[in-house]
Amino acid sequence: MSLYRSVVWFAKGLREYTKSGYESACKDFVPHDLEVQIPGRVFLVTGGNSGIGKATALEIAKRGGTVHLVCRDQAPAEDARGEIIRESGNQNIFLHIVDLSDPKKIWKFVENFKQEHKLHVLINNAGCMVNKRELTEDGLEKNFAANTLGVYILTTGLIPVLEKEHDPRVQKGLGSCSSVQGLGMRSVSWSIQITVSSGGMLVQKLNTNDLQSERTPFDGTMVYAQNKRQQVVLTERWAQGHPAIHFSSMHPGWADTPGVRQAMPGFHARFGDRLRSEAQGADTMLWLALSSAAAAQPSGRFFQDRKPVSTHLPLATASSSPAEEEKLIEILEQLAQTFK
Secondary structure (H helix, E strand, O other), X not given: OOHHHHHHHHHHHHHHHOHHHHHHHHHHOOHHHHOXXXXXXXXXXXXXXXXXXXXXXHHHHHOOOEXXXXXXXXXXXXXXXXXXXXXXXXXXXXXXXXXXXOHHHHHHHHHHHXXXXXXXXXXXXXXXXXXXXXXXXXOOEHHHHHHHHHHHHHHHHHHHXXXXXXXXXXXXXXXXXXXXXXXXXXXXXXXXXXXXXXXXXXXXOOOOOOOOOOOOOOOHHHHHHHXXXXXXXXXXXXXXXXXXXXXXXXXXXXXXXXXXXXXXXXXXXXXXXXXXXXXXXXXXXXXXXXXXXXXXXXXXXXXXXXXXXXXXEOOEOOOOOHHHHHHHHHHHHHXXXXXX
C-alpha cells in the first residue's frame, strides 16, 4: 500500500466510516425505504450469529421474512437463533452449521439447500481476518478460503436458486411495490445477492499472482483488504453475467462488532468510542436487501450509507484489466471444482 493511498484512505475513514460519518449520511435517508413487510421472502445470511449479520437477520425477522442463518459454531449460533425468535416473534428462523473456509462442506450445504429450500436474497456477511498465515485442512490460506473462495462457491452454487425465484413481471432494476392492507407498507419481489465487503479494499489493486499469500510477507490486514477487492470484482462480474439477479457489494463502515474486537484489538482500543453501532453498520445491508430504492440502482455497484460510491480512491485508481479479472474467475472456478 502506497503512502498516498494510506493517508487518503485514513482521512476518508475518519470522515465517513465512523459513527459521526453515519450520523451525517443518515440525514439524507428516506425513512419509508425500510417500511416493508416481507412474509414469504426467504433470506440466507452468513455469519448471522453476531455483529452486523445478526442485526440484519433480526430486522428481517421482525418484518416477517424467513431467515436461514449459516454459521460456523453451533452453541453461539443456537443462542443467536433463540434471541432472534424471541425478539421478533418469528419462528421461521433456521440454522445451518457450515465452516465457510471448508469448500467441501460448502458444496454439500449448497446441494442440500437447493433440494429443500427456495431463496430470494443471499447475504454474504461472514468474514475472516487471521493475522498470521494459517492453512486449512485442505491447504488453503484461511482468509482466502473464507473470504474469497467460500463466497465464490456459495454464490455460484446458489445462483440457480436465486434465478429460479426471479419474477419476470418485475422490470429489471426497478422491483415492484404493492401496499399491504392496513399497514401502509410495501412488499418487494426480486432476487438479490449482497456481499459485505470493506472500504479497506480501496487500498488494494486486484492481484491474481499471489492469491494465497505464498510469495510476500504476510500482513493479515492487507490480505483481508485484497480479499475484499476480490469480492467487489466478483460482484461486478456476476452482475454482468446474471441479469435476473440484483448484485451489490457494500461497506458497513467502522462498526463495533465482536469480529473487529477480536481481529483488530489495537484499532478497536484506539477508535472504540468513534465506531458505529452494529445497527448502524447493518443499515445499508438491510436497505439493499429490502428496499425498492436499492433495486432501482444498476446491478453490480458498491454501496456505502445507502449510496453507490466509487471503488477507487481519487488519483489512486486500482482498476484491473478484463484479462486479470477473468484470471481470478478461472482460478476460483478450477479450485471450486476440485473440492466439489
